[in-house]
Amino acid sequence: MSDSPADLIITGCTVLVHDDQERIGFEENATIVVRDGVIESVITGAEEAEARQRVDARGQVALPGLVNCHTHAPMVALRGVAEDLPTEEWFNDVVWPIESNLTEKDVELGARLACAEMIRGGVTCFADHYFSMDAVAAVVAECGIRAHLGEAYFSSQGPQGREKSLEFALRRRGAADGRITTTLAPHAPYTVDDADLAATAELAREHGLPVHLHAAENRDQAETSLARHGVTPIEVLRRTGILDTDVLIAHGTGILDRDLPVLRDATGRVAVATAPRGYLKFAWPTTTPVRALHDLGIPVGLATDGAASNNSLDVWESMALTALIQKSTTGDPRWLTSRQALHHATLQSARAVGLGETVGSIAPGRRADIILVDLTGPHTQPVHDLAATLVHSARSSDVRTTIVDGRILMRDRELLTIDVPAVVRELGERTPALLDRGHGRRIQEYDT
C-alpha cells in the first residue's frame, strides 16, 4: 500500500462480494479503499489511512455499479411519444419518423438526460447502440460515466455505414480516460445483409473489436426469417462469422431450441442482453430464454432498451423483472433466485459488455464503479434476507451515491456532473421540431 493518501475511502458499509465460485455474499462493517480509480482493498472494520475523500456509508450497502447492457440513450427525448402500440406501428408510424428529425444536438441533449437518469438509478456503465455517437461520447467524457459505444448502421446506407461504424470504434476506443470502450454496431440481421455482416465479422477480427447488434428480437422475427430464408437469425450470425467474434446480442426472445447448439458451438464470446419490460409492453409472446442460456454458460446482462419503448432506463427494475418473469415463464418459483439476479446484475452484465475483468465486482484491482444503497426506508425493513431485500424491495431511488472510476458522480441523491433543469429546458425548446411528422418519411422498414 502506498504511503500517499488514498483518493477515496468508504467506511461502515455492507459490501456485496463474490467468492471464488462467484457466489454472492455480503461483508458487514467493511471499508473500501480506492486509489487512482481502482479498488485497492476491501477490509473488515475501520481504516485509519488518510484519504482525499471519505464517505460514511453506515446503513448502506455497496454494490458494483449497474450496467445497462443495451440501450439507445438519446431516445429518452422520445419517452412516451408512442404508447400502447404493436412493435411495427410503434416504429414505422411514430418512432422512426421522429428519429429522422433528430439532430446531433438532440442526440447530445438526450444522452445527457439519459446519463442523469442512469447515474441517479445506480447505472455506472451503459452499452449504447445509436447514431451520432460522437455526441454521446462527448457527453460520457463530460459527465464521468462509463460506456460501451457503437455507431449503428443499416445496409441501406451502403458501405459508408459500416465504415463510419468502424471509424468511430477505432477513434473513440479508450477515450474519456479509458472509460469508453467501443464496438461495431450493425443494426440487425434483417436490416444488414449477409455480405455486410460477413464484412463486419472480418473487421472485428482484424481490429480486435466486438460486435453489438439486435438479433432474434422476438418470435415473429425468427419465424419470418425461417420462412423467407430457411435459417433463423442466430443461424445467420453463424454463417456470416458474427458468432466467431465477441458478440453482444440484444433481446434474443426469439431464440429457438434449434439455435441453442449453434450458440453453444460459437467460437467467439457470446452474450445476450435482456430488457424484459419492453417485451411485456409490446406483448411479445416470449422473453429471453435466460435458463437455457445459463445452461450453455452464456452470460445474460440486464438492460432497459431505449426509453421510447421501455419508458425508463431503470436497470434496477430490469433486475427485479428478470427474476419475476423468469419464475413466471418457467413456472418454477425456485428459478432465478435473488442471488442469481444479483449475479446477472454484476458479473454477467460486466461480461456482456466486455468488461468482465474490469468491473462487475467489488474486489482489489477492479475499477472503482460502486453504488451505495440506503436500506433504512420503511419499504426495505426489516432485512431478513439481504439479497431479497435488494432485488425485490429496494428500488433504483434507494441508490444514494454513484461512483465511477473512483469519482463521485452522485452524492446523497445530488447529481454532481449534470444540470438536469438546463437539459430539460433545452430539450423542451426543441420538442416541436423533433415531434414534427409532417415530412411523411418512413424510410426504414422495421420488418424481417
Added chain:
Amino acid sequence: MSDSPADLIITGCTVLVHDDQERIGFEENATIVVRDGVIESVITGAEEAEARQRVDARGQVALPGLVNCHTHAPMVALRGVAEDLPTEEWFNDVVWPIESNLTEKDVELGARLACAEMIRGGVTCFADHYFSMDAVAAVVAECGIRAHLGEAYFSSQGPQGREKSLEFALRRRGAADGRITTTLAPHAPYTVDDADLAATAELAREHGLPVHLHAAENRDQAETSLARHGVTPIEVLRRTGILDTDVLIAHGTGILDRDLPVLRDATGRVAVATAPRGYLKFAWPTTTPVRALHDLGIPVGLATDGAASNNSLDVWESMALTALIQKSTTGDPRWLTSRQALHHATLQSARAVGLGETVGSIAPGRRADIILVDLTGPHTQPVHDLAATLVHSARSSDVRTTIVDGRILMRDRELLTIDVPAVVRELGERTPALLDRGHGRRIQEYDT
C-alpha cells in the same frame, strides 16, 4: 363558499380529473381548496382565499391517493423470510409457523411500519385482512391513514371466529373520525366451510356489512375445488349467498370461464383486487382476468398482498405491472392503456373497498385524499404523454406529499405522523422470538 379560511389550498399543480364518462384528463395550473377534510373546489388559476395551510405544487401532479385493495399490512415484519418457494412451502413451512408466534404488539409494530411505507408510496387507504385487527385500527387512528379493515377467520376456530369478525366490524365501523370502514373477513372458501360462509352472508345482510375474502386465488385452487366438490370457488360463493353481498374477492387468478356468468348474475356489488407481483413470484400460471371482468363491469382494484410474498406494499408498482402483465397475457399491446391503468388506480380501487362515492377522484364533495407527484426528475422527462409518464416512468418514490382527509401525512418525503427508526428498532428487538420455528406448529393447511 364559507368566509372562514380554508384548511388547505394546493396551488399550481396539474390535477388528474375524471369527466362525466369517467375518462381521465388533466387540468393544468389548478388550485385545490380543502375544507373540513373535503375537497371544496378545483379551479383553474390562482386562488387568493385565505387558508390555514398552503402547498405550492408547481411542477407536480395531484392524483387521488392510491388504494391498496388487499393486503396483510402487519406481514411487513416477515418481509423476505420465505423466498423463492412454491406457495405451499412458503405458507406451511415458513410463513404460518412464524405467524403463529405473532403477538398483538408485533401486529401493531408491523402495521405501523406498513403505514409508513404506504404513506411514502402515495397510498392513502388500504384494505387489511388479518388478525389482531384492533391493533391495526389503533395504528390507523394514530397515523392518519384511511383503512377498510376485517378480522380474518377460519372455520377451524369454530363459530367464535365469525363472531369475533362481526364484533370487530360493528365496533370499529366509522372509527378514526370516519376513516375506518369495516368488513366481515372469512379467509377463503377452502378454509371456511359452506355453512360458515352462508352464516357470514346472512350477517352481512343483517348488519349492512361487506365481505372481503380470498377466492379462486390461483388455477390450482379452482381445479382442486372442481375435482373435490364439483364446483369452483366462485360457485361456492354463489351457493352460500356471498355473491348477494358487497364482496371484495382477493386475486381471482383462478376465475374460470364458467365463473363469468356467475359473477355477471351476482346480485351484490362484486369487486376483485389484483396483486400481480406475487403471481409472478409464485410462478402462478395465470393472472387476474382483468379484461373479462372489465367486460362484465366488475371493478378491479390494485393491491400488493402482504409483503411476505410481494416484498413491498408498492401500489404504484402494481399499477405499472397490471398494465404490463395485461398486455403480455392478452397478447394485445393496445389493451390496458395508461389511462385505463389510472382508472383502475382511482375510481375502480375506490369502488373495490366500498368508497366509490367518497374517494378515488379529485372532485368537489369527495374526501381530500390527495397525493402530489414530482415529475421533474430526469427519469420522468420530457413529458409527451402525462398518463404514460405517470404509469410507466414515475415511481412511488416520486410521491412528494400525501394527504388524507385534508391532513398532510407526508410533506416533501418527510413522514409527519410515524417515527420509522423507532418502529424498526422495536421490531428488530422482537425478531428472534418472531422467527423461532422451534415449536414445530403447522396448524393451518394452506390447501383446498
